[in-house]
Amino acid sequence: MFSVLIDQFWSLTIAGIALGFIYVLISLGYTMVYGVLRMINFANSEIFMWGTFGTVITSRDIFHYTQTSEPAKGAKLVLVLVSSLVMSMLVAGLTAIFVEFVAYRRLRMKGTNRLATLISAIGISIALQEIMRLLTHSRPVGAPRILEKIILTEIWGANIRLDTVITIIAAALIFFVLERFIKLSRMGKAIRAVSMNEDAAKLMGVNLNRVITTTFLVGGLATGAAGFFYITVFEYTKFNIGFTMGMAAFTAAVLGGIGNIRGAFFGGLSLGLLEVYASAVLGTQWKAVTVFIVLVLVLLFKPNGLFGEAVQTTRA
Amino acid sequence: MxxxxxxxxxxxxxxxxxxxxxxxxxxxxxxxxxxxxxxxxxxxxxxxxxxxxxxxxxxxxxxxxxxxxxxxxxxxxxxxxxxxxxxxxxxxxxxxxxxxxxxxxxxxxxxxxxxxxxxxxxxxxxxxxxxxxxxxxxxxxxxxxxxxxxxxxGKDDLQGPALAKYATAGVSAAKVFVFDDQSAYAVPLRGFVEAGLKKVSGATLVGGDSVPNTTTDFSPTIAKIKTSGATVVIYTGYYSQAAVFIKQLRDSGSKAVFAGGDGVFNQEFPKLAGAAAEGSKVTGVGGLAGVxxxxxxxxxxxxxxxxxxxxxxxxxxxxxxxxxxxxxxxxxxxxxxxxxxxxxxxxxxNTIKFDKNGDISYGLFAGFTTKNGVLVNTGIVK
Known part of the structure; x- marks a missing residue:
């Protein structure tokens, strides 16, 4: 039973960390919005899905790579990768702002209760998914291979591949930049202020609408970056991939303590590792079961998640 | 109005x-x-x-x-x-x-x-x-x-053995790993493949897995395949997942033969998987050209x-x-x-005559192999 885990431990660990970082970035989309609005952004899964298409469109339609073309090299490689990343972040960021305008802002202005925005968020997420389904004729979309998956080195029997290394380093970097932005920038401080006390922040002259839009934008950018890494590693997307990934990332956010940025980080990583270890030891059919048993156990002893102090205290 | x-x-x-x-x-x-x-x-x-x-x-x-x-x-x-x-x-x-x-x-x-x-x-x-x-x-x-x-x-209980036979053809002492996508189509078919393998001389079943059909990260399954030392991998599921899987299997350095059932039989499969799909074997029911x-x-x-x-x-x-x-x-x-x-x-x-449950007595499952990005009919699996 454990022979697979022992035999392939490092391969699994590296795969789990790469997957974990993708979760980290998506769960930022949930956690940021929750931190500020105290509401779950149900459309975040579809924002992620739209983000994956940003990369596909850049490599396939702008740079004209096909399934059979050679992977890019040198400066061209960097150019294509960076513009794909930027495009995915842009697409997802704009989609997030659109979601905020359509599903949240108007209802918030009218002073409706929270459940109304919950439903409108679910509504727009269905709309986003259906639009993509119609645009892609319900078909899966393969992404051309831009980055050759070279095996860099072998450590303890595990192949260290270029795409996983790039994913881990770049995702960590993006996470770090966003975290600093929230911590140090003027806008970040405003976001934290609104998160602590909306009314007081308003009285101090914080522009509430701008703060909320920025929150959605930052969450969207992180989620879009996740879309880019997802395509780089898996080279595949479909109109319905958002649900599974969104569910996992949401679980990660709750595991780490929703509303808490550091929580999203550790929640995402532990979920990624937990998933691959559980699949290897018990069989993939037990993956979801194991994840949710662990989630229930954690919530039993730490009801606010692993890092679940109130958002305000950690951010202050 | x-x-x-x-x-x-x-x-x-x-x-x-x-x-x-x-x-x-x-x-x-x-x-x-x-x-x-x-x-x-x-x-x-x-x-x-x-x-x-x-x-x-x-x-x-x-x-x-x-x-x-x-x-x-x-x-x-x-x-x-x-x-x-x-x-x-x-x-x-x-x-x-x-x-x-x-x-x-x-x-x-x-x-x-x-x-x-x-x-x-x-x-x-x-x-x-x-x-x-x-x-x-x-x-x-x-x-x-x-x-x-x-x-x-032909029903899946005819397809299973045909797939087992076609997948292991040309592989001596095949060590076979079979996994399904948990769908109502794939789980029974996997059972029929495993039963069919027993009749293929020299082939042994070395492992299996059951992977939700929404999976995109197959690394745990690939870890199991590597540990089991499988030389043939059979997937009962659909083409889109198969394409994601075969890419990851090849990227991991494995050269095991990959085969799938009629769920994988779709020309979109080699298109989605690109070069990784070359040589993959699929059973399916083909066009008139086959007969x-x-x-x-x-x-x-x-x-x-x-x-x-x-x-x-x-x-x-x-x-x-x-x-x-x-x-x-x-x-x-x-x-x-x-x-x-x-x-x-x-x-x-063949003679078409329905038994009292509505079945015919034969099943025509053809074998297809991916060559230059296209699934090519190699004839009925006998």
Whole structure:
């Protein structure tokens, strides 16, 4: 039973960390919005899905790579990768702002209760998914291979591949930049202020609408970056991939303590590792079961998640 | 728009939705017109299968009309998108269309189960070219389609052994790893593959897994494959997941033979997987070219496209209904009795005769291998 885990431990660990970082970035989309609005952004899964298409469109339609073309090299490689990343972040960021305008802002202005925005968020997420389904004729979309998956080195029997290394380093970097932005920038401080006390922040002259839009934008950018890494590693997307990934990332956010940025980080990583270890030891059919048993156990002893102090205290 | 007009329009369009295909043939003076139906996916992600089948049915009708000038055949097609939920809403329309004497289809097993109650209540003869789920012809199962359901395609208990044989062909002392996508199609098929492996000399089953069909990260499964030392990997599931998986398997450095069942049999598979798909083996049910090259050429001439998946089966199924019409079975009851007692030749040369549960005695599963990005027919797996 454990022979697979022992035999392939490092391969699994590296795969789990790469997957974990993708979760980290998506769960930022949930956690940021929750931190500020105290509401779950149900459309975040579809924002992620739209983000994956940003990369596909850049490599396939702008740079004209096909399934059979050679992977890019040198400066061209960097150019294509960076513009794909930027495009995915842009697409997802704009989609997030659109979601905020359509599903949240108007209802918030009218002073409706929270459940109304919950439903409108679910509504727009269905709309986003259906639009993509119609645009892609319900078909899966393969992404051309831009980055050759070279095996860099072998450590303890595990192949260290270029795409996983790039994913881990770049995702960590993006996470770090966003975290600093929230911590140090003027806008970040405003976001934290609104998160602590909306009314007081308003009285101090914080522009509430701008703060909320920025929150959605930052969450969207992180989620879009996740879309880019997802395509780089898996080279595949479909109109319905958002649900599974969104569910996992949401679980990660709750595991780490929703509303808490550091929580999203550790929640995402532990979920990624937990998933691959559980699949290897018990069989993939037990993956979801194991994840949710662990989630229930954690919530039993730490009801606010692993890092679940109130958002305000950690951010202050 | 006036509210009254609006609502009456709504009623009309609702009726058109329900009976849109129900345009009763106007009695024409010269030739007598008869109607048969086709049910399958004509839009959505599975549309290519349904369109290929429908073309084969249309081709059969063309040949029949050319041979029998006294008959005109009208084809009523309904689109169930291969989805049980949709099938349940469109099947009542065709069932209530009194002119339809019999149906080629439904194409998919799940859609068949959802449609059966409507057809059973009107004694409509069904001949499916592609619904392979075993339970459809198992009288002890609640899905049992008798006495109206028939199929001219081999069940999964015939496909499983064929897939086991084809996957391990040319691999000596094959160590086989089999995994499924947890769907109602894939789990039983995996069982039949594993049973079939026991009859392949030298092959041993070294491991397995069951992976949700929404999975994109296959690293745990690949870890298991590597630990098991498998030389052949068989996946029972669908082409889109297979494409994601095979890329990751090749990227991990594994050179094991990859094989899949008819769920993977789709030209989109090599397109999605690119170079990683080269050499992959798939069992499926192919075009007319596999059984009769001359007929394929004629098909291309008449239909403007080459024949696709399940075209042999769809052609055979349509011919059974057309033979019934020629024999004067012009009510549904007579047609059903005719089909139940039918005995005739398939264009593949086999004898079509349904047993009391609606099954035929043979299954034609062809082997396909990916070469230069295309699945190439290598002939029927024997």
């Amino acid at each position: 006036n509210k009254k007009i609006k609502s009456s329009l709504a009623v009309v369009s609702a009726a058109a939705l329900a009976f849109g295909i129900a345009s009763v043939p106007t009695a024409s003076a010269a030739a007598k017109t008869f109607t048969i139906g086709y049910q399958g996916p004509l839009s959505g992600g599975e549309a290519s299968t349904g369109i290929d089948e429908q073309n084969a049915v249309k081709y059969a009708i063309k040949l029949f009309e050319a041979k029998n000038p006294g008959f005109k055949i009208k084809l009523v097609s309904i689109d169930d998108q291969g989805d049980p939920a949709v099938a349940g809403t469109v099947a009542p329309g065709i069932a209530s269309n009194k002119s339809v004497l019999g149906v080629v289809g439904p194409a998919y097993s799940g859609a068949t189960i959802a449609s059966l109650p409507y057809y059973k209540s009107v004694n409509m003869a069904l001949i499916s070219p592609s619904a392979t789920r075993v339970s459809l012809t198992d009288p002890t199962s609640p899905d049992f389609g008798g006495p109206i359901f028939h199929r001219v395609v 009769d090259k001359k007929m394929e050429a004629d098909f291309v001439k008449k239909m403007g496209v080459s024949s696709g998946v399940y075209s042999v089966e769809s052609f055979d199924a349509a011919n059974i209904l057309l033979a019934g019409i020629k024999a004067g079975k012009t009510t549904r009851e007579k047609m059903l009795a005719f089909v139940n007692a039918y005995s005739g030749k398939s264009i593949s040369g």
